[in-house]
Amino acid sequence: MDKKKYYITTAIAYTSGKPHIGNSYEIVLADSIARFKRKEGYDVFFQTGTDEHGEKIELKAADAGITPKEFVDNVAGTIKDLWDLMDTSYDKFIRTTDTYHEKQVQKIFRRLYEQGDIYKGAYEGLYCTPCESFWTESQLVDGKCPDCGRDVTPAKEEAYFFKMSKYADRLIEHINTHPEFIQPVSRKNEMMNNFLLPGLQDLCVSRSSFKWGIPVDFDDKHVVYVWLDALTNYITGIGYDCEGNSTEQYQKLWPADLHLIGKDIIRFHTIYWPIFLMALGEPLPKQVFGHPWLLQGDGKMSKSKGNVIYADDLVDFFGVDAVRYFVLHEMPFENDGVISWELLVERLNSDLANTLGNLVNRTISMSNKYFGGVVENKGAAEAVDEDLKAVVTSALDRVKAKMEGLRVADALTEIFAVFKRCNKYIDETEPWVLAKDEAKKDRLATVLYNLVESIVIGVSLLDSYMPKTAEKVVTQLNATLRPFEELTQFGLYPSGNKVTDAPEILFARLDAKEIVEKAEAMFAARRAEAEAAAGTGEEAVESAEPVIDIEKKPEISYDDFAKLQFQVGKIIKCEEVPKSKKLLCSQVQIGSEVKQIVSGIKQHYSAEEMVGKKVMVLVNLKPATLAGVVSEGMLLCAEDADGNLALLTPEKEMPSGAEIC
RNA sequence: GGCGAGAUAGCUCAGUUGGCUAGAGCACACGGUUCAUACCCGUGGUGUCGAGGGUUCGAAUCCCCCUCUCGCUACCA
Numbered sequence: 001m002d003k004k005k006y007y008i009t010t011a012i013a014y015t016s017g018k019p020h021i022g023n024s025y026e027i028v029l030a031d032s033i034a035r036f037k038r039k040e041g042y043d044v045f046f047q048t049g050t051d052e053h054g055e056k057i058e059l060k061a062a063d064a065g066i067t068p069k070e071f072v073d074n075v076a077g078t079i080k081d082l083w084d085l086m087d088t089s090y091d092k093f094i095r096t097t098d099t100y101h102e103k104q105v106q107k108i109f110r111r112l113y114e115q116g117d118i119y120k121g122a123y124e125g126l127y128c129t130p131c132e133s134f135w136t137e138s139q140l141v142d143g144k145c146p147d148c149g150r151d152v153t154p155a156k157e158e159a160y161f162f163k164m165s166k167y168a169d170r171l172i173e174h175i176n177t178h179p180e181f182i183q184p185v186s187r188k189n190e191m192m193n194n195f196l197l198p199g200l201q202d203l204c205v206s207r208s209s210f211k212w213g214i215p216v217d218f219d220d221k222h223v224v225y226v227w228l229d230a231l232t233n234y235i236t237g238i239g240y241d242c243e244g245n246s247t248e249q250y251q252k253l254w255p256a257d258l259h260l261i262g263k264d265i266i267r268f269h270t271i272y273w274p275i276f277l278m279a280l281g282e283p284l285p286k287q288v289f290g291h292p293w294l295l296q297g298d299g300k301m302s303k304s305k306g307n308v309i310y311a312d313d314l315v316d317f318f319g320v321d322a323v324r325y326f327v328l329h330e331m332p333f334e335n336d337g338v339i340s341w342e343l344l345v346e347r348l349n350s351d352l353a354n355t356l357g358n359l360v361n362r363t364i365s366m367s368n369k370y371f372g373g374v375v376e377n378k379g380a381a382e383a384v385d386e387d388l389k390a391v392v393t394s395a396l397d398r399v400k401a402k403m404e405g406l407r408v409a410d411a412l413t414e415i416f417a418v419f420k421r422c423n424k425y426i427d428e429t430e431p432w433v434l435a436k437d438e439a440k441k442d443r444l445a446t447v448l449y450n451l452v453e454s455i456v457i458g459v460s461l462l463d464s465y466m467p468k469t470a471e472k473v474v475t476q477l478n479a480t481l482r483p484f485e486e487l488t489q490f491g492l493y494p495s496g497n498k499v500t501d502a503p504e505i506l507f508a509r510l511d512a513k514e515i516v517e518k519a520e521a522m523f524a525a526r527r528a529e530a531e532a533a534a535g536t537g538e539e540a541v542e543s544a545e546p547v548i549d550i551e552k553k554p555e556i557s558y559d560d561f562a563k564l565q566f567q568v569g570k571i572i573k574c575e576e577v578p579k580s581k582k583l584l585c586s587q588v589q590i591g592s593e594v595k596q597i598v599s600g601i602k603q604h605y606s607a608e609e610m611v612g613k614k615v616m617v618l619v620n621l622k623p624a625t626l627a628g629v630v631s632e633g634m635l636l637c638a639e640d641a642d643g644n645l646a647l648l649t650p651e652k653e654m655p656s657g658a659e660i661c
Numbered sequence: 662g663g664c665g666a667g668a669u670a671g672c673u674c675a676g677u678u679g680g681c682u683a684g685a686g687c688a689c690a691c692g693g694u695u696c697a698u699a700c701c702c703g704u705g706g707u708g709u710c711g712a713g714g715g716u717u718c719g720a721a722u723c724c725c726c727c728u729c730u731c732g733c734u735a736c737c738a
Contacts, residue, residue, distance in 0.1 A: 362697035600737025
């Protein structure tokens with residue numbers, strides 16, 4: 001009853017679509033930590049869920065011809081099913097469309113507003129009409145627009161902002177005095193050097209350009225923008241109330257012991273979230289771990305290529321525990337991991353089938369063959385036993401040490417070292433030789449007993465990571481999983497127990513070539529399906545090709561548009577801008593004039609291939625200096641979701657200087 | 662451009678505050694074994710520890726410089 005609590009969370013998954021395997025990794029990682037902590041004796045609360053608001057979802061729902069709520073109900077269901085399929089033992093699945101969450105977010109927003117941490121942009125915010133940009137006071141340069149230097153006017157489009165700078169010093173102090181707060185530590189420097197030390201900018205916390213969000217209850221033109229909505233799930237999910245009526249559960253669980261998140265959202269969890277909590281007067285989470293990504297080895301995953309791997313695909317091929325093992329084992333602590341069908345097969349064959357599966361199988365087979373399945377400790381010990389026992393009974397400490405540092409992959413390696421030691425023990429003792437000598441019968445029985453006992457201890461450790469497998473093994477051995485307290489003792493397996501007489505193969509060896517072929521066939525089928533769907537209607541065409549939704553800008557008048565002068569230009573010379581990673585400097589012939597234009601496209605076009613291209617140019621843009629080079633216009637490009645750029649060129653041959661209208 | 666991390670066996674990586682012949686896993690080769698899922702056990706590397714210089718009795722480990730890679734960030738008209 002006096003158990004220490006442990007509150008662990010994952011990031012909540014965005015319900016814009018089905019998560020691929022890289023996104024499913026986090027829940028499995030969190031689950032293995034949660035299970036391990038439970039065994040360590042903690043009273044664990046494990047929360048996950050879905051983030052369901054935002055314009056992207058509003059648009060996708062509109063495309064699909066359903067309401068946003070119907071859309072997210074659907075996707076949230078899919079996500080929950082996936083989490084369940086992966087055997088994740090979460091205690092709570094929160095959705096940001098849950099009523100209690102929405103109500104509490106409104107209350108929090110109101111409270112922060114009333115206490116002055118949130119302010120309406122129109123009061124202090126300023127707008128630069130030519131730049132179409134909204135600035136906060138702290139961003140202005142000499143009271144003017146930092147981009148063009150012109151005067152700014154009070155905001156045209158109002159929005160609410162959070163005063164981040166007010167709490168920055170406290171946060172810097174906290175991070176400096178709590179080195180464990182941001183994991184891995186290399187991320188701490190990035191946050192400090194890029195955001196905290198240069199000075200925090202205020203954060204926009206409301207939107208009025210779309211409706212699918214939690215309304216600001218005292219200003220219904222606005223909805224609460226993503227971070228204040230999403231991050232607060234960690235406290236609303238356990239019963240936080242900003243008016244002081246938080247539940248007992250909240251009192252007990254908060255602050256969280258670990259927020260497990262992807263490395264892409266570290267900034268929000270280590271800067272904005274702590275500051276929100278400071279503003280609410282709540283303690284900060286103890287640790288935020290930004291894990292790396294699991295990337296697909298054979299080319300980027302993309303829906304149009306039809307090669308996106310989902311967790312349920314892998315489960316169909318390999319089974320739940322093999323997938324869990326793979327993602328946990330293959331994911332290093334700091335760098336991105338790689339997933340491919342070949343690697344999966346290799347891990348499955350070498351670790352799961354050969355080392356573990358075969359060990360269990362051969363042990364049970366020998367017990368049956370020599371003793372009719374009865375496992376007895378006859379006490380015929382020999383010196384070689386000591387090292388086996390030492391390795392097995394000390395494994396718990398080694399695994400604990402790895403888990404303490406969140407080194408889950410290393411923890412798994414420690415556990416498999418136990419199984420490898422067992423295989424070696426068989427070789428050392430040569431049971432098949434002992435079996436030939438009637439006088440060695442007791443020794444043979446003892447050897448097999450030691451093996452069974454070692455395996456039971458090994459799989460008791462494995463249970464946190466591969467629960468189904470651990471259960472299967474002890475069932476075959478006619479034993480039960482041991483609590484951690486008993487894992488440092490050797491010899492608790494009841495002497496005289498009888499193991500199964502029909503050992504089941506735990507993991508069948510697979511052929512990499514076959515698997516790759518099957519996977520390719522699956523992808524081909526999926527592509528065909530997508531194409532078939534594409535043929536049936538216009539809507540389907542869109543879903544077959546990737547689309548991008550970007551933030552909408554305010555409507556402009558034709559007069560606004562007419563101010564822009566676009567012309568076709570020919571690039572007659574192009575060179576790299578020194579001291580710049582992204583910039584190319586082009587001489588562009590526009591009619592009889594030549595303009596120098598600097599563009600951030602070095603990563604997509606070489607200087608040589610630029611020359612000769614006919615491109616579209618925004619001509620009457622005010623010249624600016626970039627990296628010390630004057631630029632007198634802008635080359636137009638299209639940009640995809642990954643930031644790849646494509647220059648726009650006239651579809652037919654056009655003379656330099658032709659107007660684009 | 663700013664800040665940071667890294668460059669160690671074919672591949673993925675370990676290498677604590679500098680110390681004996683630089684390690685692990687996988688892959689590969691050979692040997693052993695046969696209880697087992699053609700499995701398991703053992704053995705095998707002339708690795709310039711990215712290049713160069715320095716400190717030291719001694720450096721993969723500390724300092725300087727160079728090259729390259731990566732992350733975050735700014736710029737990206």
